[in-house]
Amino acid sequence: MGLYVPPLLAWICLVFALLKSDLRARDPARRAILRVLLALALSFTVLAPAPYDAVARFTGVPNLARFLGHAALLEAALMGQVFLLYLDPAVDDPRARFRRQGWWAAGVLAAMALAFALADTPVNDRSFTGRYGGELWVLEYWVILGAYLVPAFHSMGRMAWRYSRLSGNVFVRVGLRLVAAGVIAALVHHVNKALLLAVDRLGYDRAPGVGRLLDALLPLAVPVLILLGATMSAWAPFLRLPAxxxxxxxxxxxxxxxxxxxxxxxxxxxxxxxxxxxxxxxxxxxxxxxxxxxxxxxxxxxxxxxxxxxxxxxxxxxxxxxxxxxxxxxxxxxxxxxxxxxxxxxxxxxxxxxxxxxxxxxxxxxxxxxxxxxxxxxxxxxxxxxxxxxxxxxxxxxxxxxxxxxxxxxxxxxxxxxxxx
Structure with missing residues (x-):
């Protein structure tokens, strides 16, 4: 049941943010954070056990849900950077940055699709990297994904922490720090997963115990930190936290x-x-x-x-x-x-x-x-x-x-x- 906590929390945060938002207002920063929440909700949902199997049965492509979840994660990382760019008064044209980042994300997605198609993964298995970690193109697929996510997570964590020190609202400040902690934890998870895949590729029987522990804990900690931090300014008044x-x-x-x-x-x-x-x-x-x-x-x-x-x-x-x-x-x-x-x-x-x-x-x-x-x-x-x-x-x-x-x-x-x- 713990595997369904991230998607459930993501959809709750998205619905709550929609109820608290004025969709008619032309606020690009607010729309960016809504797109982040939607992308995270879709990513966590297709990677949950039942939807993961349902995607394979419906499409006939084993492990396609893995690729779809990572594609949604790319969208979340892209829009997260856009949201933080709109918070920075020193950035004159966030849309230009968004277009450059968008082309880079599209290129990474195309390379991921090629690596996914070339990888020999005939059995649909949620433990994708555990089952196919030693196969050709699986490590390459993860490295290509990291080519966008690692710099994006580093940039988001740095910007979120810097902006948190400038905010006068305590809940915005704490929320941004939770987001920073979440994206840094995501960066650690991604690098750790790449190292585990490299160990499998090299044929070692046992990976470091710390790496396996992080691989089990971080996928649950990351969504909780990011989702709670991104929506704290919306749900904190609802819970009367300011009072x-x-x-x-x-x-x-x-x-x-x-x-x-x-x-x-x-x-x-x-x-x-x-x-x-x-x-x-x-x-x-x-x-x-x-x-x-x-x-x-x-x-x-x-x-x-x-x-x-x-x-x-x-x-x-x-x-x-x-x-x-x-x-x-x-x-x-x-x-x-x-x-x-x-x-x-x-x-x-x-x-x-x-x-x-x-x-x-x-x-x-x-x-x-x-x-x-x-x-x-x-x-x-x-x-x-x-x-x-x-x-x-x-x-x-x-x-x-x-x-x-x-x-x-x-x-x-x-x-x-x-x-x-």
Whole structure:
């Protein structure tokens, strides 16, 4: 039954893509990907056991389904390159490239037909290369097929990976990377199959075990990777994956901010609207995440404002000098300086608590004294909520590193790792 998974998946992806496409729109890239899916569906279908035998019975030509499946695979490789060419703004005339590739594919197909006709393969057998691997013209047939597929797979994998890094849509990016992985796996499969055929031609009794294993696994892995990757941008919204991805992003940010928020809360519990849950409760009950994340950001900012008179400009200057010395720049530089300044201020509050300094520890500079005095250290951050959250995440990560560095430095004979110094 596993042999029917690739054709079934291919037809499902094609139908889903057709339902999500506007066929009246003159979008050559979308039409190219539909032709890729159709060609793959036809190729995988005729190579499945029952259609493979049916083609031989209907035409009277043994193993003709093998040639038809490979012809459809040539069409899929051709249209896959065309689709990626339409994504490249640097290509002025994708149609000209398509015509050149089309003539090359037609020549390869004609040579394949000649080699297939000359090969002596009188028995219809799905294990075509296993049964006839040592016969004349079978290896040649595969090499001719590879003359088009190997460069095409290499080009498609390289272009898909490059375009994935340029896309701002996460599902397009992941889909293109799956396509790149699929076509590279197809390239490996084709080269591996050629080597196995060469071993059979030379008369060796046993081929390498790794080669046989790849020959069994890659034909199933390749269609799954390519089909899922090529259609991910269509079926991901249907499965509500964008909403899930946004929820996971908020959840990760919420937990990243927890150490910084926890340190500020311990210094000034009044910043929290409600008593904070235990870490496990935070992990296991992520309800109302949007509201809780918004509150966490506000409470961090409130805690920072209460500590503003504890922020030492000398600490900030020293932290900035050390960070610049190791090459930190931009927003990360501001985040590292902010984390070091907050960490020093929170330790000062903790020391004042331990010493019983009621004036410093009780109010922690809450503004009763020196009200209206400007803060001693400028307030860095983003221009809006999203950029401020991104900045606070950088601060929280730097704060966590500085906190662990401080804790380790208190151990007898401790020597800090270089990344914590």
């Amino acid at each position: 899930l991805l946004e929820w996971l992003r908020r959840y990760r940010v919420y937990l990243v901010l927890r150490p910084l928020w926890r340190g500020l809360y311990r210094a000034n519990p009044q910043i929290a609207l409600v008593r904070p849950p235990h870490l496990l409760a935070d992990l296991l009950t992520p309800r109302d995440l949007g509201l809780r994340l918004y509150r966490r950001v506000i409470e961090i900012r409130d805690g920072r404002m209460i500590l503003r008179h504890r922020l030492d400009p000398d600490v900030a200057a020293a932290a900035r000098e050390r960070a610049v010395r190791v090459g930190v720049t931009g927003r990360m530089l501001d985040a590292v300086v902010e984390a070091a300044t907050l960490s020093a201020a929170l330790r000062a509050v903790g020391n004042a608590d331990a010493a019983g300094n009621a004036d410093a520890a009780g109010n922690a500079g809450d503004g009763e004294a020196r009200a209206g005095e400007p803060p001693s250290v400028a307030v860095p951050g983003g221009d809006d909520l999203a950029s401020d959250i991104a900045f606070l995440c950088d601060v929280a990560r730097a704060y966590r590193r500085s906190l662990w560095a401080w804790r380790l430095s208190r151990l007898p004979g401790a020597r800090l790792p270089r990344r914590l110094r």
